[in-house]
Amino acid sequence: MNIRIFFVLSLMVVWANAVLAEPGIPLSEPDIKTWTENDDKGKDVHFMTIDGVLVHETDEAKEPQPPVVTPGTASCGDRVGAAPSDAVILFDGTEASLANWTDTKGNPTQWQLVDGALESVKKAGYIQTREKFGSCQLHIEWAAPATVKGSGQGRGNSGVFLMGYEVQVLDCYNNKTYPDGQAGALYGRNKPLVNACLPPGEWQSYDIIFHRPVFDKVGNLQQEATFTVLHNGVLVQDHVFLSGGTGWRGKHAVWPYAAHADALPLQLQDHGNPVRFRNIWIRPLQD
Ligand code: MG
Numbered sequence: 001m002n003i004r005i006f007f008v009l010s011l012m013v014v015w016a017n018a019v020l021a022e023p024g025i026p027l028s029e030p031d032i033k034t035w036t037e038n039d040d041k042g043k044d045v046h047f048m049t050i051d052g053v054l055v056h057e058t059d060e061a062k063e064p065q066p067p068v069v070t071p072g073t074a075s076c077g078d079r080v081g082a083a084p085s086d087a088v089i090l091f092d093g094t095e096a097s098l099a100n101w102t103d104t105k106g107n108p109t110q111w112q113l114v115d116g117a118l119e120s121v122k123k124a125g126y127i128q129t130r131e132k133f134g135s136c137q138l139h140i141e142w143a144a145p146a147t148v149k150g151s152g153q154g155r156g157n158s159g160v161f162l163m164g165y166e167v168q169v170l171d172c173y174n175n176k177t178y179p180d181g182q183a184g185a186l187y188g189r190n191k192p193l194v195n196a197c198l199p200p201g202e203w204q205s206y207d208i209i210f211h212r213p214v215f216d217k218v219g220n221l222q223q224e225a226t227f228t229v230l231h232n233g234v235l236v237q238d239h240v241f242l243s244g245g246t247g248w249r250g251k252h253a254v255w256p257y258a259a260h261a262d263a264l265p266l267q268l269q270d271h272g273n274p275v276r277f278r279n280i281w282i283r284p285l286q287d
Contacts, residue, residue, distance in 0.1 A: 023224040024241040027214065075141060075203060075279055080116070083139070083281035090129055090266070091118055091280040101127045104267070117143070117276040120158055120268070128265035134212040135285040138162065138266070139205065143276045144171035146201025150273070152177045156200060158277075159187065159269035162210045163260060166246040167229055167237075169206075169275060172197040184229055184236035187246040188254035192229070192236035203278070204232050211287060212262065213242070219259030 034048045048055045057063040067086070075081035083089055091097045093116035101109050101118070103125050110124035118127075144156025148171070156171025166187040170177065172195055179185065184192035184206070198204050207230040214223035229237035245255035268277060 023221050027223050072281075075205065077203065080141075080279050083279075084283070087139075087281040087283050088131070089281050090131075091277065093117065093278060100129055100131070102130060104128055106130075111270075114276065117278045118268075118280075119274050119276045120270050121274070122270065122272045125270050126161070126267045127270075128267040130265070132261075132263035132265055133282060133284055134163070134263045135287050136162070136208075136210055137283040137285060138208040138210065139279065139281050140208075140277060141203050141205045141279045142169050143203050143278075144169075144173075144200040145274050148200050151175060153181055153271075155273070156275055157269075157271035157273050158275035159271065160206060160208070161267035161269065162208065163212055163225070163264045164245070164247070164267075165210075165225060165227075165242060166269070167206060167208060167227070169269070171200045173199045184231040186227055186237060186240060186242055188248070189243055189246055190227075190237060190240050192231065193238065194234060194236060196231040196234040196236060198232060205279075206231055207233075209285070211285070213257060214287065215259040221257050221259075224257075 030050050031052070032048065032050055034046065036044050036046050039045050053063050070085035072082040072084045072087070080093065083092075089097060090100050093113075095113060098109070098113055098118065101111070103109050104127075109127045111121050111127050112119045138160070140160055142158065148155065152175065153170065155175050156169070158169040159166040160169060161167075168181060168183055168185045168187045170181065170183045172183040179191035180188050182192055182195060183197050183204075184195075209226075209228040211226045213221060213225040216222050225242040227237045227240050227242060228235075244257050247255040249255050266282065
């Protein structure tokens with residue numbers, strides 16, 4: 001082989017490896033093909049396929065219609081909203097839905113059902129779903145205790161853990177703490193864009209779109225997790241690539257990624273404060 005061609009090919013391989021190994025880059029891109037044909041009047045007609053399907057295809061055998069979903073309704077104050085028709089209901093205020101949750105050992109949870117809400121109980125530990133999830137859309141509502149106690153990380157602290165990655169729950173209404181530990185933060189990794197907290201005691205919502213991290217067979221990270229989070233309808237995490245784990249590792253450190261299964265229980269944190277949750281539903285997503 002010509003030495004110059006060999007050199008250029010080697011550079012291309014190095015470049016391809018560098019790009020493919022970059023955790024923030026998608027693992028696969030759509031296959032797009034374009035071509036031009038003449039119509040019967042000799043005019044150019046441009047064609048394009050994406051992953052083998054013609055753009056603007058109307059044949060349902062080739063491009064099926066999206067499934068029909070009946071949308072839910074939003075909560076308003078004490079009036080609890082409804083989930084979309086295809087969601088998995090994880091908690092709807094009933095005793096029956098409490099059975100979807102256990103402690104981290106699979107035993108019945110000690111958290112309490114109070115006025116149709118699930119309330120964290122000090123020293124009862126985290127709770128988790130019996131079912132396991134990976135990439136998903138999650139809706140969850142929470143309220144910090146109406147009686148304000150403590151400050152900083154000690155006020156209305158809990159957390160929503162997707163595969164162990166925490167979206168922080170904290171009473172940040174007139175309560176300062178480090179930015180990457182605020183409500184809506186990816187704890188220790190990414191602060192929220194804004195502070196959209198409502199006063200303690202009021203119901204607040206998180207809508208989270210999460211894509212799980214991907215690991216190869218020997219546990220190397222192939223693709224970082226991504227998070228989009230709306231807090232009370234306000235965007236606070238905008239398709240953020242999560243740079244690693246969110247677990248506390250000391251005053252100024254969190255843990256790096258560690259390989260795990262493709263699906264894990266959803267968890268809620270007991271941080272010693274009686275934070276309440278309600279109207280929890282989830283829609284599993286394709287990776
Ligand atoms: Mg927390």
